[in-house]
Amino acid sequence: MVTLHDVAREADVAVSTVSRALSNPDRVSRSTRDHVLLVARKLGYQPPRSGVRTQMLAMLVHDVTNPYNFGLIRGAEAQARAAGYTLMVGDSQQSPELESAHADRLLSSVDGLVLSGSRLPEQRLRELADQRRLVLFNREASGLPSVVMDSVGGSRQIIDHLVALGHRRIGYLAGPLESWTDDERWRALSAAADDLGIEIVRHGPFLPTLDQGFAAADVGLGSGVSAMIAFNDLLAIGALQRLERRGVDVPGEMSVVGYDDIFGSDFCHPPLTTVTGPVEDAGRTLIDLLLGIANRPNPQITLPTQLRIRDSTGPRRTG
Amino acid sequence: MVTLHDVAREADVAVSTVSRALSNPDRVSRSTRDHVLLVARKLGYQPPRSGVRTQMLAMLVHDVTNPYNFGLIRGAEAQARAAGYTLMVGDSQQSPELESAHADRLLSSVDGLVLSGSRLPEQRLRELADQRRLVLFNREASGLPSVVMDSVGGSRQIIDHLVALGHRRIGYLAGPLESWTDDERWRALSAAADDLGIEIVRHGPFLPTLDQGFAAADVGLGSGVSAMIAFNDLLAIGALQRLERRGVDVPGEMSVVGYDDIFGSDFCHPPLTTVTGPVEDAGRTLIDLLLGIANRPNPQITLPTQLRIRDSTGPRRTG
DNA sequence: GTGAAAGCGCTAACAA
DNA sequence: TTGTTAGCGCTTTCAC
Numbered sequence: 001m002v003t004l005h006d007v008a009r010e011a012d013v014a015v016s017t018v019s020r021a022l023s024n025p026d027r028v029s030r031s032t033r034d035h036v037l038l039v040a041r042k043l044g045y046q047p048p049r050s051g052v053r054t055q056m057l058a059m060l061v062h063d064v065t066n067p068y069n070f071g072l073i074r075g076a077e078a079q080a081r082a083a084g085y086t087l088m089v090g091d092s093q094q095s096p097e098l099e100s101a102h103a104d105r106l107l108s109s110v111d112g113l114v115l116s117g118s119r120l121p122e123q124r125l126r127e128l129a130d131q132r133r134l135v136l137f138n139r140e141a142s143g144l145p146s147v148v149m150d151s152v153g154g155s156r157q158i159i160d161h162l163v164a165l166g167h168r169r170i171g172y173l174a175g176p177l178e179s180w181t182d183d184e185r186w187r188a189l190s191a192a193a194d195d196l197g198i199e200i201v202r203h204g205p206f207l208p209t210l211d212q213g214f215a216a217a218d219v220g221l222g223s224g225v226s227a228m229i230a231f232n233d234l235l236a237i238g239a240l241q242r243l244e245r246r247g248v249d250v251p252g253e254m255s256v257v258g259y260d261d262i263f264g265s266d267f268c269h270p271p272l273t274t275v276t277g278p279v280e281d282a283g284r285t286l287i288d289l290l291l292g293i294a295n296r297p298n299p300q301i302t303l304p305t306q307l308r309i310r311d312s313t314g315p316r317r318t319g
Numbered sequence: 320m321v322t323l324h325d326v327a328r329e330a331d332v333a334v335s336t337v338s339r340a341l342s343n344p345d346r347v348s349r350s351t352r353d354h355v356l357l358v359a360r361k362l363g364y365q366p367p368r369s370g371v372r373t374q375m376l377a378m379l380v381h382d383v384t385n386p387y388n389f390g391l392i393r394g395a396e397a398q399a400r401a402a403g404y405t406l407m408v409g410d411s412q413q414s415p416e417l418e419s420a421h422a423d424r425l426l427s428s429v430d431g432l433v434l435s436g437s438r439l440p441e442q443r444l445r446e447l448a449d450q451r452r453l454v455l456f457n458r459e460a461s462g463l464p465s466v467v468m469d470s471v472g473g474s475r476q477i478i479d480h481l482v483a484l485g486h487r488r489i490g491y492l493a494g495p496l497e498s499w500t501d502d503e504r505w506r507a508l509s510a511a512a513d514d515l516g517i518e519i520v521r522h523g524p525f526l527p528t529l530d531q532g533f534a535a536a537d538v539g540l541g542s543g544v545s546a547m548i549a550f551n552d553l554l555a556i557g558a559l560q561r562l563e564r565r566g567v568d569v570p571g572e573m574s575v576v577g578y579d580d581i582f583g584s585d586f587c588h589p590p591l592t593t594v595t596g597p598v599e600d601a602g603r604t605l606i607d608l609l610l611g612i613a614n615r616p617n618p619q620i621t622l623p624t625q626l627r628i629r630d631s632t633g634p635r636r637t638g
Numbered sequence: 639g640t641g642a643a644a645g646c647g648c649t650a651a652c653a654a
Numbered sequence: 655t656t657g658t659t660a661g662c663g664c665t666t667t668c669a670c
Contacts, residue, residue, distance in 0.1 A: 003647060014657045019649060023370035029655060047373065048647060050664065051342035052366035056424050064392050064408060067582065070384040077383070077410050086421045088407035089383060091396050102405045105375050109428035241586060263386065264583040267560060322663060333641045338665060348639060367663060369648065 002045045011039040022047075049108045056086045057290060058106045059114040060099055064091045066208065066234060067262035068279075072116065072137065075283025083291055085111070094176060094207070096120055107131050112290040115139065119178045135289045137282060139180050140300055145289045147282045147301045151181065154275035154305035155188035158229055158257050161273075161307055163196050166316035167227040167255065173216040173239065174204030175231030182231055185259065189229065201225065206235055213238015221246070226254065226316045233258035233265045233274055240268055240312065251314030261308055270311035277305035321364045330358040341366075368427045375405045376609060377425045378433040379418055383410045385527065385553060386581035387598075391435065391456065394602020402610055404430070413495060413526070415439055426450050431609040434458065438497045454608045456601060458499045459619055464608045466601050466620045470500065473594035473624035474507035477548055477576050480592075480626055482515050485635035486546040486574065492535040492558065493523030494550030501550055504578065508548065520544065525554055532557015540565070545573065545635045552577035552584045552593055559587055559631065570633030580627055589630035596624035 004022075008015040013032060020028045021036035022045075028036075057080050061069045073089055080087040090106070092099035096119040103120075106113055112133035118125065122141045128134050129144055136146035162170055172189055175182035186202065193200040203219045206212040208231060217239035220228040230236035236258030243250055250256055250270055258265060261276035282303055289299065323341075327334040332351060339347045340355035341364075347355075376399050380388045392408055399406040409425070411418035415438040422439075425432055431452035437444065441460045447453050448463055455465035481489055491508055494501035505521065512519040522538045525531040527550060536558035539547040549555035555577030562569055569575055569589055577584060580595035601622055608618065 005647080015647090016649075016658080017656060019370075019647095020656090022372060023649075025372075027655085032655085047369050047371035048664095050366050051338075052664085053341060053344075054366065054424060054428065056428070058407065064383065064396070065386075065389040065582075067384075067386070073383050073410075077412075081412070081417070086409060086424050088377065088409045088425075090405060090407045091392075093396075093400070098400070105373060105405050106407075109373065109375070237586065263384075264586065267556065267583065267588060268586045269588055324663080334663090335642080335665075335667095336640060338663095339640090342665075346639085351639080367648095371648085 002043045003048075004045075007036065007040045007043055007045050010043060011036050046104075047108050053111055054109055055084060056088060056110045057112045057114070057287065058088050058090060058110045059116060059286075060090045060092050060102055060106075060118075061116040062092055062094045063208075064089055067264060068232060068234070068260045069116070070263055071279030072283045072286075075280035075285075076114065076287050077283070078280075079284040079287035083287070085287075085291075087287075094119075094178075096178070100124065103128055114286050114290060117179065117181055119180075133290050133292075135286050137286055143298055145298045145300070147285050147289070147303065149277045149279070149282065150302045150305050151184040152188040154259065154277070154307060155185055156192045157307035158275065159189060159192035159196060159198075159200075161309065161313065162227050162229075162255065162257070163198060165227075165255065165314060166318070167225075168198050168316075169225045170198065170200045171220045171223055171225040171228045172200055172202045172204075173206055173213075173220060173228055173230040173235055174202050175206065175208050175235070177205050179231075185231065200229075204231075206231065208232045208234050210234055210238035210241070213240075214242040217242035217246075221248065221254070227257070227313070228254065229257045231259065233260045233262040233272060236272055236274070236312075237264060237268045240270070240272065244269065250312055252317060255313040255316075257313060266310070273310045273313040274308055275305050276308045278303050321362045322367075323364075326355065326359045326362055326364050329362060330355050365423070366427050372430055373428055374403060375407060375429045376431045376433070376606065377407050377409060377429045378435060378605075379409045379411050379421055379425075379437075380435040381411055381413045382527075383408055386583060387551060387553070387579045388435070389582055390598030391602045391605075394599035394604075395433065395606050396602070397599075398603040398606035402606070404606075404610075406606075413438075413497075415497070419443065422447055433605050433609060436498065436500055438499070452609050452611070454605050456605055462617060464617045464619070466604050466608070466622065468596045468598070468601065469621045469624050470503040471507040473578065473596070473626060474504055475511045476626035477594065478508060478511035478515060478517075478519075480628065480632065481546050481548075481574065481576070482517060484546075484574065484633060485637070486544075487517050487635070488544045489517065489519045490539045490542055490544040490547045491519055491521045491523075492525055492532075492539060492547055492549040492554055493521050494525065494527050494554070496524050498550075504550065523550070525550065527551045527553050529553055529557035529560070532559075533561040536561035536565075540567065540573070546576070546632070547573065548576045550578065552579045552581040552591060555591055555593070555631075556583060556587045559589070559591065563588065569631055571636060574632040574635075576632060585629070592629045592632040593627055594624050595627045597622055
């Protein structure tokens with residue numbers, strides 16, 4: 001454990017100076033402050049944490065404003081509240097660096113941490129888990145507790161559904177390269193397509209946002225497929241908007257499928273066929289694991305998903 | 320400031336016992352633990368906070384999963400990130416008690432706090448402001464810095480718009496009674512209606528959720544108005560869904576207006592006429608105020624709003 | 639399981 | 655502005 005004393009020695013100043021630099025930056029000269037802060041950072045100084053329970057839990061997601069997280073947050077919030085805890089949600093902006101920095105800061109002030117779709121290396125995850133209780137969502141790492149929405153089942157159902165409608169060439173609008181979930185989905189889709197002897201082509205990567213859906217739709221249209229599967233609903237809804245603007249009939253000329261069944265996927269135009277799952281359950285389960293209300297020590301839980309068929313998919317137009 | 324010593328005296332045990340009860344609950348007997356925790360809670364014990372900056376800010380909203388907060392959160396997150404801070408968002412579930420409890424816990428671990436639409440009494444707000452930097456969104460309290468979306472301008476524009484379309488009896492689907500924003504909106508709407516000599520009737524209160532929008536639509540329909548203004552877009556979109564299901568033509572038989580221009584209000588059916596404003600700016604400004612990057616000491620800022628006209632409003636059908 | 643007391647890390651008061 | 659030092663709150667060790 002790094003103390004003020006250590007920092008003071010390394011920076012060659014008095015402990016009080018370090019204390020001031022960290023607590024009352026105005027009470028110290030600019031140059032020494034910068035120097036001290038640099039050394040503190042280098043040594044990995046952490047504010048001392050009184051062992052007193054904070055009754056706070058934290059969850060880090062890639063984008064708080066992605067409706068996908070709604071169910072997750074609701075479930076987790078409810079369960080945390082029921083147990084007398086405060087849940088705070090943070091945003092890592094799809095960036096492993098930011099995720100890591102936030103996690104560091106949170107360690108000293110929360111009793112437990114949920115990482116959703118973490119992009120940190122296993123090594124780093126284990127480091128974090130050594131200091132605080134840690135659970136993962138949509139990411140697995142050996143020895144760490146996790147909850148994952150089953151991508152295989154839902155993906156297979158998508159392919160079955162599209163093939164039943166006569167589609168033989170399908171496009172996949174991929175998510176971020178670093179995304180564990182994207183990888184899972186793509187692998188499950190390709191496997192299912194292989195099994196049924198149809199063709200699936202991968203486009204992208206795209207960021208999971210409405211805007212990127214516009215671009216994705218154009219790419220998909222240009223590739224001559226009759227159906228597109230988007231990495232998630234945000235991308236899919238963006239694609240629907242773009243297709244409508246370009247005068248492409250959905251599902252007449254193009255079928256579109258998403259993942260996650262987010263807020264809006266039922267009232268967009270046309271309502272979106274998508275993979276749905278018990279995300280609120282997942283949120284609750286994550287908190288249960290965090291608080292140690294689980295049977296086994298480090299369970300890796302997979303929750304089932306199903307295809308919810310709405311109006312954005314239809315028979316391939318022949319001819 | 321309450322110390323372990325105080326708790327120990329009041330609970331008639333040694334400080335070490337209190338320390339254990341709070342940090343290592345397993346190392347103390349069940350009965351004394353419960354007793355100590357109760358006393359600690361009664362005295363309002365707070366874990367000691369090393370003055371070291373945590374580089375964390377917190378924002379409390381009523382519902383993290385209300386898309387209204389998207390812009391706010393994005394703006395605030397971006398500005399916090401730019402300044403090297405971590406922003407965490409918490410959910411008060413429309414409950415002042417929960418808001419207060421969360422705020423208490425956060426005080427000891429963040430450098431500043433944003434309360435959105437706070438329902439705490441001014442007295443309590445000032446108490447909090449004494450301990451940490453505090454700024455308010457969509458709530459004003461004398462002596463405290465705040466940012467508010469102007470309800471008066473947007474409300475007046477709604478009434479002007481509806482009157483221009485021939486509407487003479489209008490319904491307002493009210494938000495929660497304790498909501499400062501609801502109060503502002505209702506007063507501005509009534510004033511504008513009075514000025515123009517038309518009738519506006521208040522229904523509700525309703526919680527600002529899609530589900531409550533279903534109920535609100537039914538109430539509005541039954542009251543013989545030709546246009547409905549909802550407290551916010553969530554309520555309005557819920558109402559649109561209900562009207563569609565009941566076979567009511569929008570805007571032919573009923574016009575609908577919302578507030579906030581949330582995610583989904585542009586792709587619901589029909590796209591919603593709503594009051595929009597620079598919410599991301601608001602988010603950024605809040606963080607600026609929190610970090611003291613402001614000119615005046617405790618500014619009360621009001622940001623302008625405009626009516627965005629889409630397809631959910633039209634001429635009153637005569638006859 | 640609990641209390642007494644030593645030890646530790648941080649802050650603040652004071653001197654330079 | 656910076657260093658010295660006393661003091662404070664919490665944890666931990668040790669005795670019972």
